[in-house]
Amino acid sequence: MATTLAQARSVLADAGAFGFPVDVSRRSDPVVGTRDSSRPEPFATLPRESAAIAGEVLAGELRSSTKSDGSGEYEAMQLLRRPVARATAAATLGAIDDDARNEVADAALDWVDALGPVIAAPAPPYRWSRARRQEDAARKSLEGRIEALGDPTPARTATMLAAGTQVPIAAGAWLLVALAERPELQERLAAGEVEPIWVVWEVLRLTPPTWATARVARRSLDLAGVRIPEGGVVVVSPLLLGRLPNLVPGGDGNPHQQLARLEVERWRDPHVRPGAWLPFGLGASACPGRSVGLAQLVALTKWATSASLHLAATPSTDQTRGIFPRPARIAVVRVEGGNT
Ligand code: HEM
Incomplete structure (x- = not known):
């Protein structure tokens, strides 16, 4: 486990020394090795305009997917599925009509769903297993739709x-849970005393969906004083790094207690740069959709501000793929004049 930012940086930024594991399953004796000796070009970072599009589409889709007066009880992951998929499709595909975008978004959700059992399997499923065949079919269907739009690189x-x-x-579901647990934070957001982006960073600090990522040493090497053998697996955890007082402001006094708490005020100071705990990764495999993801979460926070949210069930953490809350049952009561 990389326990300092310096170690985490070395692991994620030095693709010559560390590669992606060939086996990301949960078995105790994973197949050791890297799967990316001829790694393709890194993904290009999506531009700011894409982020603006994503925020707009998400806000519109949330309004139309909640019940007519905006009130009701929703499972957070379910509520966010289509709005997020459509917002991401709009940001990624560029100018296409809404029907085509929505079809691609649904096909992306189908592939994501089919990947679930493959990722959660205790050992990699065989090529001809039911899980693999379903996943393969869903991926091909998505690629086919993308290709039909004239995209030269559908995969x-x-x-x-x-x-x-x-x-x-997942990030949005954590955000809704965080707000639903804190009526006073909702009030301060609605009163304009708290910026939505502060809430977003705090939620990404305490519950980063990609709570851990692993790399495999391509050769025997020294990692900030620790000997890693060839094939050794090193885990980098944004969840852990987000609790380090040197990476997050406001850890004075007893930092362990301070940093375990959701405290949005720590991002009030405009000189403090959030994200040192790497919720979007680092290096050649860093997230190309960072600004799109942030725009979606800010739009979601604004949407939530125009309603009153309460937890309708006690959430727990599902770790079958990254971390997400389940159940995450949120009661939404529309606020007079709100735009849900
Ligand atoms: C809050 C939202 C998001 C978070 C927290 C997030 C987080 C991450 C993290 C931590 C990684 C690196 C994983 C690793 O090193 O193993 C990653 C990679 C990636 N992300 Fe995101 N992401 C978000 C949104 C998005 C969006 C909206 C897109 C696309 C529109 C996107 C596309 C990707 C891709 C394609 C990769 C793989 C990059 C590669 O392997 O070269 N992400 N993301």
């Missing part, structure tokens, strides 16, 4: 859509 775009769908849905 890469499909990966972009899948990566940009499940993770922001």
Whole structure:
């Protein structure tokens, strides 16, 4: 486990020394090795305009997917599925009509769903297993739809859509839980005393959906004083790094207690740069959709501000793919004059 930012940086930024593991399953004796000796070009970072589009689409889709007066009880992951998938598709695919975008978004959700059992399996499922065949079919269907739009690299775009769908849905579900647990924070947001982006960073600090990522040493090497053998697996955890007092402001006094708490005020100082705990990764594999993801979460926070949210069930943490809250049952009561 990389326990300092310096170690985490070395592991994620030095693709010559560390590669992606060939086996990301949960078994205790994983197949050791890297799967990316001829790694393709890194994904290009999506531009700011894409982020603006994503925020707009998400806000519109949330309004139309909540019940007519905006009130009701929703499972957070379910509520966010289509709005996030459509917002990410709009940001990734560029100018296409809404029907085509929505079809691609649904196909991306199908692939994400089919990937679930493959990722959660205790050992990698065989090529001809039911889980693999379903996943393969869903991926091909998505790629086919993307290709029909004239995209020259449908496989890469499909990966972009899948990566940009499940993770922001999980992040958004954590955000709704955090707000629903804190009526006073909702009030301060509604009164304009708290900026939505502060809430977003705090939620990404305490509950980063990609709570851990692993790399394998390509050769025997020294990592900040620790000997790692060839094939050694090193885990980098944004969840852990987000509790280090040197990376997060406001850890004075007893930092362990301070940093375990959701405290949005720590981001009030404009000179403090959030994200040192790497919720979007680092290096060649860093998230190309960072600004799109942040725009979606800010739009979600604004949407939530115009309603009153309460927890309708006690949430727990599902670790079958990254971390996400389940159940995350949120009662939404529309506030007079709000725009839900
Ligand atoms: C809050 C939202 C998001 C978070 C927290 C997030 C987080 C991350 C992290 C931590 C990684 C690196 C994983 C690793 O090193 O193993 C990553 C990679 C990636 N993300 Fe995101 N992401 C978000 C949104 C998005 C969106 C909206 C898109 C696309 C529109 C996207 C596309 C990708 C892709 C394609 C990769 C793989 C990059 C590569 O392997 O070269 N992400 N993301």
